[in-house]
Amino acid sequence: MGLQMRGRYDMMPRAMRELPKAYEPTQVEEKWQRRWQEEGCFHADAHTAKPTYSIVIPPPNVTGVLHMGHVLNNTIQDILARRARQEGKEVLWLPGTDHAGIATQARVEKELTKETPPRTRFDVGREDFVKMVWAWKEEHGGIIIKQLKKLGCSCDWERERFTMDPGYATEVARVFVELFREGLIYRGLRMVNWDPVLLTALSDEEVIMTPSKSKLYTIRYRLEDDPNRWLLVATTRPETIMADVAVAVNPKDPRYADMLGKKVIRPLCEAPIPIIADEHVEIGFGTGALKITPAHDRVDFEVGVRFGLQIIDVLTADGHINCPGCPELHGKERFEARDLSAELLRQKGLLEKEEAYENNVGISQRSDVPIEPRLSMQWFLKYPCVQEAKDAVANGDIVFRPAHWAKTYMHWLDGIQDWCISRQLWWGHRIPVWYRKGMASELKEAAKLDVTDANAGRIYVGVEPPTDPENWVQDEDALDTWFSSWLWPFATMDADCRAKFYPTSDLVTGPDIIFFWVSRMIMAGYRFEGAKPFSNVFFTSIVRDLQGRKMSKSLGNSPDPLDLIERYGADGLRFGLMRIAPTGTDVKFDEKQIEEGKNFANKLYNAARFRMMQGEASSSPAPKFSPVHIDILAKLKQLHTQLANALGKYEFNACAQALYSFFWNEYCSLFLEAVKNDLREGADPAVRNATLSTIDTVLRHYLSLLAPIMPHITEELWESLGYAARYGGKPLMLTELPDDTALLSGLEDSEIALACATATALYETANRARNLKAEYNLATNKNVRLVLKPAVPIEADLAGRLALLVGAKETDVEQDYTAPRGTPTALTPLGELFLPLEGLVDVQAERDRIAKELLQIAKEIVKSETKLSNPSFVQRAPAEVVQQEQARLRDWNEKKQHLIAMQAALS
RNA sequence: GCACGGGUAGCUCAGUGGUAGAGCGGCUGUUUUACACGCAGUUGGUCAGGGGUUCAAAUCCCUUCCCGUGUACCA
Numbered sequence: 001m002g003l004q005m006r007g008r009y010d011m012m013p014r015a016m017r018e019l020p021k022a023y024e025p026t027q028v029e030e031k032w033q034r035r036w037q038e039e040g041c042f043h044a045d046a047h048t049a050k051p052t053y054s055i056v057i058p059p060p061n062v063t064g065v066l067h068m069g070h071v072l073n074n075t076i077q078d079i080l081a082r083r084a085r086q087e088g089k090e091v092l093w094l095p096g097t098d099h100a101g102i103a104t105q106a107r108v109e110k111e112l113t114k115e116t117p118p119r120t121r122f123d124v125g126r127e128d129f130v131k132m133v134w135a136w137k138e139e140h141g142g143i144i145i146k147q148l149k150k151l152g153c154s155c156d157w158e159r160e161r162f163t164m165d166p167g168y169a170t171e172v173a174r175v176f177v178e179l180f181r182e183g184l185i186y187r188g189l190r191m192v193n194w195d196p197v198l199l200t201a202l203s204d205e206e207v208i209m210t211p212s213k214s215k216l217y218t219i220r221y222r223l224e225d226d227p228n229r230w231l232l233v234a235t236t237r238p239e240t241i242m243a244d245v246a247v248a249v250n251p252k253d254p255r256y257a258d259m260l261g262k263k264v265i266r267p268l269c270e271a272p273i274p275i276i277a278d279e280h281v282e283i284g285f286g287t288g289a290l291k292i293t294p295a296h297d298r299v300d301f302e303v304g305v306r307f308g309l310q311i312i313d314v315l316t317a318d319g320h321i322n323c324p325g326c327p328e329l330h331g332k333e334r335f336e337a338r339d340l341s342a343e344l345l346r347q348k349g350l351l352e353k354e355e356a357y358e359n360n361v362g363i364s365q366r367s368d369v370p371i372e373p374r375l376s377m378q379w380f381l382k383y384p385c386v387q388e389a390k391d392a393v394a395n396g397d398i399v400f401r402p403a404h405w406a407k408t409y410m411h412w413l414d415g416i417q418d419w420c421i422s423r424q425l426w427w428g429h430r431i432p433v434w435y436r437k438g439m440a441s442e443l444k445e446a447a448k449l450d451v452t453d454a455n456a457g458r459i460y461v462g463v464e465p466p467t468d469p470e471n472w473v474q475d476e477d478a479l480d481t482w483f484s485s486w487l488w489p490f491a492t493m494d495a496d497c498r499a500k501f502y503p504t505s506d507l508v509t510g511p512d513i514i515f516f517w518v519s520r521m522i523m524a525g526y527r528f529e530g531a532k533p534f535s536n537v538f539f540t541s542i543v544r545d546l547q548g549r550k551m552s553k554s555l556g557n558s559p560d561p562l563d564l565i566e567r568y569g570a571d572g573l574r575f576g577l578m579r580i581a582p583t584g585t586d587v588k589f590d591e592k593q594i595e596e597g598k599n600f601a602n603k604l605y606n607a608a609r610f611r612m613m614q615g616e617a618s619s620s621p622a623p624k625f626s627p628v629h630i631d632i633l634a635k636l637k638q639l640h641t642q643l644a645n646a647l648g649k650y651e652f653n654a655c656a657q658a659l660y661s662f663f664w665n666e667y668c669s670l671f672l673e674a675v676k677n678d679l680r681e682g683a684d685p686a687v688r689n690a691t692l693s694t695i696d697t698v699l700r701h702y703l704s705l706l707a708p709i710m711p712h713i714t715e716e717l718w719e720s721l722g723y724a725a726r727y728g729g730k731p732l733m734l735t736e737l738p739d740d741t742a743l744l745s746g747l748e749d750s751e752i753a754l755a756c757a758t759a760t761a762l763y764e765t766a767n768r769a770r771n772l773k774a775e776y777n778l779a780t781n782k783n784v785r786l787v788l789k790p791a792v793p794i795e796a797d798l799a800g801r802l803a804l805l806v807g808a809k810e811t812d813v814e815q816d817y818t819a820p821r822g823t824p825t826a827l828t829p830l831g832e833l834f835l836p837l838e839g840l841v842d843v844q845a846e847r848d849r850i851a852k853e854l855l856q857i858a859k860e861i862v863k864s865e866t867k868l869s870n871p872s873f874v875q876r877a878p879a880e881v882v883q884q885e886q887a888r889l890r891d892w893n894e895k896k897q898h899l900i901a902m903q904a905a906l907s
Numbered sequence: 908g909c910a911c912g913g914g915u916a917g918c919u920c921a922g923u924g925g926u927a928g929a930g931c932g933g934c935u936g937u938u939u940u941a942c943a944c945g946c947a948g949u950u951g952g953u954c955a956g957g958g959g960u961u962c963a964a965a966u967c968c969c970u971u972c973c974c975g976u977g978u979a980c981c982a
């Protein structure tokens with residue numbers, strides 16, 4: 001090998017025969033991940049003058065392990081980041097993890113239950129428990145970060161953040177204090193979604209309305225003053241009857257008009273309760289009478305408020321009945337109590353009927369049990385900058401892709417409700433509010449606490465604890481995890497970093513967290529930084545299994561990405577996934593596709609290996625280019641454009657597709673197969689130089705273009721092909737994209753067009769010849785002779801390439817060739833092509849073949865003639881289209897004539 | 908209920924008015940010196956159904972059906 005070896009990226013000469021035939025990704029990938037990091041390739045400098053590109057990672061839960069959704073999401077971010085580096089930008093991809101209050105706390109609590117004897121966090125105590133969670137986080141919390149590194153993510157790991165880092169915690173508190181002072185954060189007694197397993201309030205977004213099979217019970221309520229009159233009430237929750245304080249009917253319902261103002265006897269925990277009239281009750285549903293249970297239903301609560309009704313709470317925090325007045329039910333679990341109460345009513349003869357019924361039940365996203373509407377003292381946030389958030393997306397300051405998600409976003413913002421931000425958890429940011437000692441119990445009951453209470457000195461709200469802590473007691477609650485996540489795009493950055501990299505460029509995330517995260521970040525960005533947090537939001541598809549089901553642990557249908565990386569390589573996984581990732585819809589995951597990614601890596605490796613087996617090109621004699629060289633360079637130039645366009649539209653599947661098809665089909669199958677003889681011994685050195693330099697040009701450009709998707713193998717080949725040393729002496733990932741305008745710069749457009757047409761004709765001709773061979777059952781590798789009766793001038797070079805492509809020993813170009821009777825013939829763009837089969841001629845077979853082809857052509861001709869004989873078409877279609885159709889018809893007719901002539905020669 | 912997305916070859920998906928495509932799979936041939944993770948050939952389609960607009964519809968409009976997602980709820 002005559003490679004020039006110098007610099008630290010040099011490659012030691014290796015005997016090419018020792019290069020393994022198959023690409024083995026594992027070691028290569030580990031090596032480059034290590035080297036990139038050692039050399040600080042991922043580090044973002046906040047002080048350069050370069051244009052910036054920045055992304056903040058959607059922080060995975062610190063309890064998380066990598067799943068396919070993460071792979072999709074982070075591969076896309078990595079592609080964007082790597083491509084931006086190639087374009088000369090200063091790139092920050094900021095990584096980190098989320099403390100995930102509920103998930104992480106639950107994780108450690110689970111460990112406690114495994115102890116003997118089992119313990120709960122209450123046995124441990126708040127301070128020690130929080131210490132335990134921190135310890136767990138230090139030991140197990142980094143798993144997903146390691147996994148992201150294995151995927152090749154080029155995050156600036158020096159800037160890794162955690163949502164409970166000290167600096168971050170300060171930001172969270174600062175924001176709380178500011179919003180409190182502004183009056184947007186307040187504490188109030190409200191109906192909230194209560195999780196009876198986790199014993200905390202949840203936001204509306206954390207409740208999933210799920211259709212469930214329930215029962216609708218119709219129950220008899222006796223009128224107080226008439227033992228023979230009954231009011232029938234339908235309910236799905238008989239276990240809350242003891243908390244009924246009224247029965248409501250629609251004021252327009254004639255059936256009950258005379259009952260208004262009277263009382264019925266509550267059938268359990270008996271007591272008279274009024275019959276009231278409320279518009280809210282639908283006449284047509286059930287019996288038209290609705291039991292009002294303000295403590296256990298949101299709507300009933302509002303009715304209760306309107307009518308000044310009493311609130312009777314008969315459920316404990318963990319979902320058990322608390323009603324000593326009804327000893328049969330007191331202390332029973334809520335669902336057990338439901339059946340039991342129905343039974344009790346039946347025994348009393350008060351259960352009119354019981355029917356199967358499907359209704360929507362709110363399920364806790366976290367604990368998977370039905371939530372309870374519960375009256376509870378919680379902290380709420382009235383969202384800031386709602387209008388700015390709407391405007392930004394409406395006027396295009398922030399672009400959603402796919403665009404239709406903007407509708408979902410707007411809809412949510414239109415109906416936005418105050419956010420319940422307090423959680424009865426220990427792991428998380430504790431609410432920075434302190435109550436004056438001695439007043440604590442009084443304040444606990446206060447209907448609403450707000451900024452005036454701080455002014456009155458009853459409470460203290462501050463980033464720092466009060467200076468006289470002995471006089472204060474801190475609020476017990478922690479903040480919703482999303483109350484820290486919504487600050488992620490700026491709270492992760494110091495002042496310099498913010499100055500350079502905020503607002504960020506792109507956000508890549510799943511549409512399932514538009515409300516949880518995306519919308520809230522936008523509002524926070526405007527409120528606290530006075531600017532949008534990002535310019536583009538790319539919503540990835542949701543990865544599903546082949547049956548279309550969401551991937552989940554319980555279904556066991558979620559492949560382990562690390563296992564996939566092991567078997568197919570990170571590059572294979574990335575490429576395979578990008579190839580099937582559609583824009584705008586779900587992606588059905590098929591492992592076969594990942595295998596394709598691996599196969600593609602192998603193809604690339606072998607194409608590079610082929611190059612390494614050749615010597616070096618030399619400057620003399622001057623390279624003699626032929627049409628196939630020019631053709632592949634023109635296609636390469638096209639690929640540059642295609643990729644830039646697809647990336648601009650975030651069409652990653654189109655990128656992968658274009659890269660795949662260029663390399664496999666155009667470069668390997670056509671170009672390389674056409675030029676192999678140029679590299680054999682005895683070939684014209686000028687042609688050899690043209691071929692080698694073309695190969696190098698293509699590979700050099702191609703590795704750069706592919707690098708963002710398959711960073712490891714391209715980096716490896718960049719080095720081992722010697723390009724690192726030759727083009728800039730830097731790793732590929734820090735090398736700028738080569739300039740595609742320099743390709744073919746010395747040639748006129750017309751020359752290029754002619755060369756491409758010639759190459760295309762050559763490939764088509766080869767194709768026809770291969771068909772002929774196959775139809776005559778001649779093995780691919782069977783050396784045959786071709787004769788070409790040229791329709792255009794054929795250079796010897798071209799004839800040679802044709803023979804090579806077809807697997808023929810030669811192509812004779814003979815203007816006056818007369819084929820023996822029955823010789824298989826094809827009409828090709830280069831002329832009539834014969835496949836003389838000395839002694840093997842099968843006249844009948846050739847006749848059949850021609851007849852078959854004629855049949856096909858006849859159909860096309862009919863189609864075309866029908867079209868052209870339609871006057872409307874000729875008159876109304878654009879002239880261009882008509883001409884095109886006419887040309888097609890001429891072509892078909894010409895072919896037909898030719899085939900008929902051949903047929904005649906056979907008879 | 909409302910909104911959004913989707914229905915194209917056995918499978919996964921491209922295809923924004925002008926000759927229905929790719930990869931995989933199937934079948935046939937092939938160990939030719941980069942690659943059998945390969946090469947060559949080939950087989951697969953009422954573009955969900957119906958109607959409309961148009962010279963021309965997978966593509967635009969209407970409608971029905973099916974799948975998915977979000978959202979609102981009636982106890």
